Amino acid sequence: MTDDLILETDVLVIGGGVTGSGVMRDLALRGIRCLLIDRQDLCAGASGGNHGLLHSGGRYVSTDPESAAECARENALLKRLAPQCIEDTGGLFVAVEGDDADFAARFPALCAAAGVACEVLTTAEARRLEPRISERVIAACRVRDAAIDPFHLAMENVDQARQANGSEYRAHARVEGFDIANGEIRAAICRDPRSGSRIAIRARQYVNAGGAWAMDIARLAGCRDVELRYAKGTILVHHERVGHHVINRLRPPGDGDILVPGGTVSLLGTTSSRCDDLEHVVPTADEIDRNIREGAAMIPSLAGSRYTRAFSRVRPLLVSANTSDRAASRGFALFDHEGQGLANFCTITGGKLTTFRLMAEKTVDLVARRLGVSTPCATGETPLPRGAEGRWTEPGAAPRAWYRAGDADDMILCECEMVPRSAIDDIVAAAPDGAASVSLEAIALRSRVGKGPCQGAFCGIRVSSYLYDRGRYTDATGLVKLREFLDERFKGQRTVIWGQQAAQIELAEAVHCGLMGLDALEDAA
Amino acid sequence: MTSAIPHRGVATMHHDPRDLKVGLAIVGTGIAGFAAAVFAANRGIATAIAGNTGALAYTTGYLDLLGHADGRAIDDPWAALEALRAAEPRHPLARVPATDIRAAFTEFTAFLSDNGIAYTAPGDANIAALTPAGTRKRTLCVPATMAAGPRALAAGTTAVIVDFERLKGFSAAEVVANLGTRWPGLRAKRIEFPDMARGEVYPEVMARALEVPATREKLAALLKEAAGDARVVGLPAILGMYRPDDVHAELQRLSGLEIFEIPTMPPSVPGVRLRECMEQVLPQLGVKLIPQRKVSTLELDDGGATLTLTDAYGPIRIHANVVLLASGRFLSGGLEAHPDSIREHLLGLPVAQPASRDDWYREHYTDPRGHPVSRAGIEVDEQFRPLGRDGLTHHPRLFAAGAILAHHDWVRSRSGAGIAIATACAAVAATIRTRASNPTVGGEALG
Numbered sequence: 001m002t003d004d005l006i007l008e009t010d011v012l013v014i015g016g017g018v019t020g021s022g023v024m025r026d027l028a029l030r031g032i033r034c035l036l037i038d039r040q041d042l043c044a045g046a047s048g049g050n051h052g053l054l055h056s057g058g059r060y061v062s063t064d065p066e067s068a069a070e071c072a073r074e075n076a077l078l079k080r081l082a083p084q085c086i087e088d089t090g091g092l093f094v095a096v097e098g099d100d101a102d103f104a105a106r107f108p109a110l111c112a113a114a115g116v117a118c119e120v121l122t123t124a125e126a127r128r129l130e131p132r133i134s135e136r137v138i139a140a141c142r143v144r145d146a147a148i149d150p151f152h153l154a155m156e157n158v159d160q161a162r163q164a165n166g167s168e169y170r171a172h173a174r175v176e177g178f179d180i181a182n183g184e185i186r187a188a189i190c191r192d193p194r195s196g197s198r199i200a201i202r203a204r205q206y207v208n209a210g211g212a213w214a215m216d217i218a219r220l221a222g223c224r225d226v227e228l229r230y231a232k233g234t235i236l237v238h239h240e241r242v243g244h245h246v247i248n249r250l251r252p253p254g255d256g257d258i259l260v261p262g263g264t265v266s267l268l269g270t271t272s273s274r275c276d277d278l279e280h281v282v283p284t285a286d287e288i289d290r291n292i293r294e295g296a297a298m299i300p301s302l303a304g305s306r307y308t309r310a311f312s313r314v315r316p317l318l319v320s321a322n323t324s325d326r327a328a329s330r331g332f333a334l335f336d337h338e339g340q341g342l343a344n345f346c347t348i349t350g351g352k353l354t355t356f357r358l359m360a361e362k363t364v365d366l367v368a369r370r371l372g373v374s375t376p377c378a379t380g381e382t383p384l385p386r387g388a389e390g391r392w393t394e395p396g397a398a399p400r401a402w403y404r405a406g407d408a409d410d411m412i413l414c415e416c417e418m419v420p421r422s423a424i425d426d427i428v429a430a431a432p433d434g435a436a437s438v439s440l441e442a443i444a445l446r447s448r449v450g451k452g453p454c455q456g457a458f459c460g461i462r463v464s465s466y467l468y469d470r471g472r473y474t475d476a477t478g479l480v481k482l483r484e485f486l487d488e489r490f491k492g493q494r495t496v497i498w499g500q501q502a503a504q505i506e507l508a509e510a511v512h513c514g515l516m517g518l519d520a521l522e523d524a525a
Numbered sequence: 526m527t528s529a530i531p532h533r534g535v536a537t538m539h540h541d542p543r544d545l546k547v548g549l550a551i552v553g554t555g556i557a558g559f560a561a562a563v564f565a566a567n568r569g570i571a572t573a574i575a576g577n578t579g580a581l582a583y584t585t586g587y588l589d590l591l592g593h594a595d596g597r598a599i600d601d602p603w604a605a606l607e608a609l610r611a612a613e614p615r616h617p618l619a620r621v622p623a624t625d626i627r628a629a630f631t632e633f634t635a636f637l638s639d640n641g642i643a644y645t646a647p648g649d650a651n652i653a654a655l656t657p658a659g660t661r662k663r664t665l666c667v668p669a670t671m672a673a674g675p676r677a678l679a680a681g682t683t684a685v686i687v688d689f690e691r692l693k694g695f696s697a698a699e700v701v702a703n704l705g706t707r708w709p710g711l712r713a714k715r716i717e718f719p720d721m722a723r724g725e726v727y728p729e730v731m732a733r734a735l736e737v738p739a740t741r742e743k744l745a746a747l748l749k750e751a752a753g754d755a756r757v758v759g760l761p762a763i764l765g766m767y768r769p770d771d772v773h774a775e776l777q778r779l780s781g782l783e784i785f786e787i788p789t790m791p792p793s794v795p796g797v798r799l800r801e802c803m804e805q806v807l808p809q810l811g812v813k814l815i816p817q818r819k820v821s822t823l824e825l826d827d828g829g830a831t832l833t834l835t836d837a838y839g840p841i842r843i844h845a846n847v848v849l850l851a852s853g854r855f856l857s858g859g860l861e862a863h864p865d866s867i868r869e870h871l872l873g874l875p876v877a878q879p880a881s882r883d884d885w886y887r888e889h890y891t892d893p894r895g896h897p898v899s900r901a902g903i904e905v906d907e908q909f910r911p912l913g914r915d916g917l918t919h920h921p922r923l924f925a926a927g928a929i930l931a932h933h934d935w936v937r938s939r940s941g942a943g944i945a946i947a948t949a950c951a952a953v954a955a956t957i958r959t960r961a962s963n964p965t966v967g968g969e970a971l972g
Contacts, residue, residue, distance in 0.1 A: 490890030524660035
């Protein structure tokens with residue numbers, strides 16, 4: 001049997017989440033050439049489905065002081081080195097009537113012990129900083145939480161690695177097996193899930209940064225030492241930004257106790273429940289209602305508000321002692337798999353967004369040693385340059401560029417987030433799918449398209465029409481991709497459709513199905 | 526207090542309400558409400574109609590009867606209606622005899638044709654009408670300005686789809702890319718709209734500009750050039766706002782071309798045309814129209830119904846013998862989705878609906894089966910009177926029509942106008958019948 005495509009590189013990094021992209025950058029900065037692949041595209045798993053919270057560490061001081069300390073160090077480092085991906089909002093921890101007052105009282109000391117900066121506030125000070133906080137607040141502290149854009153971060157990581165030594169990124173390559181001989185992986189056998197074509201990738205070292213899929217990938221290589229369990233988390237997107245700070249509930253971690261501002265919206269979450277199925281993870285009405293109920297205890301206006309979407313992702317937790325999922329280690333683990341008889345494979349998993357850089361550093365230390373490269377890690381002091389890649393993900397970036405250019409003929413295609421034609425041209429030119437088969441999902445990943453109140457219902461149509469105009473599509477492909485995009489966006493909407501959202505979906509369906517016939521393309525074409 | 530100073534030119538709220546007395550009060554200004562007003566006016570019933578701007582501006586101008594069944598397009602809507610009658614007896618279209626539906630379509634399209642928006646007559650088969658995506662939509666009646674498109678498609682006539690620089694959301698290239706395999710003689714051409722050389726151009730602005738003869742002459746010249754050898758040209762729907770038939774005829778005469786419109790993405794010119802036509806013509810027929818105002822309360826008693834609302838001049842009370850509720854679904858505000866249930870807005874009528882919010886929507890947005898929540902609505906008796914909590918007729922003077930009714934999915938079955946027109950006609954007939962058979966209801970003369 002012949003493979004359709006054979007690629008060669010020094011290191012193959014599997015998994016385009018924040019960790020994988022961090023490994024790619026770390027390798028490139030040490031002069032090691034690599035190829036990063038993902039079964040879908042950047043941040044398709046938990047990296048793209050979280051609060052976007054750069055933890056101060058406060059969240060973990062009671063359950064995992066070691067992780068808390070790591071968070072505190074990485075928080076300071078990333079704020080210095082990657083400020084373009086971070087909004088330094090600061091964070092509050094607030095307890096309300098009914099919460100454990102003893103826990104609130106012990107919190108500052110727990111922070112001090114873990115090296116997490118924490119300032120005790122009066123309840124009046126807290127409400128002055130965040131007037132929407134409940135009048136029933138009984139205790140408050142200020143910490144150094146911030147908002148971070150994981151998409152921007154992953155894109156900048158990839159961008160710098162490309163620039164540094166020609167390392168490459170390839171979307172839509174799913175690992176299906178490994179060719180193993182004499183204690184070494186000789187090739188990773190991948191498939192493009194869209195076309196079904198096979199790709200064999202030969203490398204000297206293989207890094208498994210598969211996130212929640214890391215256990216499955218390790219098993220494809222015969223390694224039984226990675227044991228994960230999965231916690232499903234559900235987060236809601238509030239239609240407008242609520243407050244300036246990250247607002248945490250000052251109590252042991254529970255449902256709906258973190259509210260993170262992100263650009264023009266806020267993210268509320270999260271619930272935590274055990275799950276086994278990695279492929280079918282969707283929010284339930286019960287999870288939505290629990291998040292809102294708990295969130296409203298901190299910020300009453302969260303009840304009865306409009307939410308534009310909700311999403312669920314799976315966090316990989318390392319199986320260690322008999323701890324609950326909430327208390328389970330948020331630390332990470334690096335498996336060298338030498339005990340499993342493989343000398344050129346490792347797995348990095350667990351951990352969290354805030355510590356991705358540290359995880360990458362430890363991983364690349366191992367890989368570099370195996371390759372005989374002695375160049376030390378540079379990501380702890382090298383600033384992340386502002387590349388062109390991630391710039392459209394930032395809220396407000398597209399309208400700013402548009403106003404600056406002052407070209408009235410540059411039509412705004414996404415009216416919610418003010419994304420003009422020129423930005424779409426830019427993104428299409430650099431998209432990893434190649435301009436010929438660019439998808440709306442790939443564009444949405446690299447811009448604010450579809451992120452506003454219309455959730456892609458109308459900008460999706462306009463961007464799709466524009467791509468037809470530019471000759472990117474010459475047959476029904478554009479409509480099929482539009483349908484895929486809308487189906488994907490809807491997964492996040494379906495449990496938060498009430499009030500205005502119900503009216504909007506009714507209109508959207510009338511246009512997409514009633515007029516365009518996307519529910520029966522075969523008949524409509 | 527200084528608030529007693531009245532605003533200039535506007536009566537203040539403490540004025541006595543203005544009282545209107547009518548036979549029929551219609552709540553809702555979508556196709557169902559407006560069609561009911563037309564049917565009532567044609568039957569000499571004194572009528573008032575009020576409602577906030579419904580979904581009318583979002584229509585394409587096509588009047589669908591039944592375009593899809595079981596997720597598939599259907600060419601014979603009348604045969605499909607018979608099948609529907611057997612399979613889904615509670616479906617609103619299954620409650621109206623086919624002959625009545627055809628007569629209602631004929632009456633409604635004749636009314637529009639008489640008032641500047643000519644329509645094709647309801648035929649025996651669906652028309653495969655054109656969409657801005659280059660797909661084909663099965664519908665029963667199309668505006669005369671759009672009729673040449675489906676004809677040219679069916680005949681495979683060489684034609685050019687023209688679009689405009691800096692017009693968003695309508696791409697001739699997209700229409701051609703998707704229709705091309707079925708219509709090999711189709712080409713795309715982009716031109717500048719006359720006298721709009723910079724910045725974005727909008728369909729509504731273009732439509733109003735084409736009311737001016739000089740703009741039509743310039744556009745006709747540009748179209749002649751764009752057409753090349755072709756004798757047929759398709760355009761986005763921009764051919765005038767008030768007298769589209771005249772604009773269309775004039776542009777054809779000036780260019781020597783056969784011209785057709787394709788609807789654009791809503792809110793589109795054809796929807797605005799229908800709304801403005803209704804708002805202009807109904808008052809001339811004696812219908813009391815209070816547009817773009819939401820009815821605040823509706824009270825029913827043995828003597829009749831009282832509706833209250835407020836317009837720019839202050840409060841209004843409408844006293845009616847009977848009321849027709851045509852307030853639509855979520856988009857028009859007749860139904861409201863709350864996190865725990867779907868409710869009827871005005872009277873709190875019981876709403877047939879899925880058991881819990883988890884069941885409202887399927888996981889797959891474009892699932893051809895549609896979403897269960899779409900079939901939620903109010904249930905009615907044989908006379909189109911809503912049922913109350915006890916399953917019995919809520920009130921003898923209250924009727925309902927249009928999308929607010931339960932047990933249909935107007936979007937997926939491509940039957941929005943059909944349900945609106947058929948049930949409006951049947952409900953208006955029922956109000957007359959009810960009064961005739963029960964003299965205690967509507968004791969006053971209707972009309």
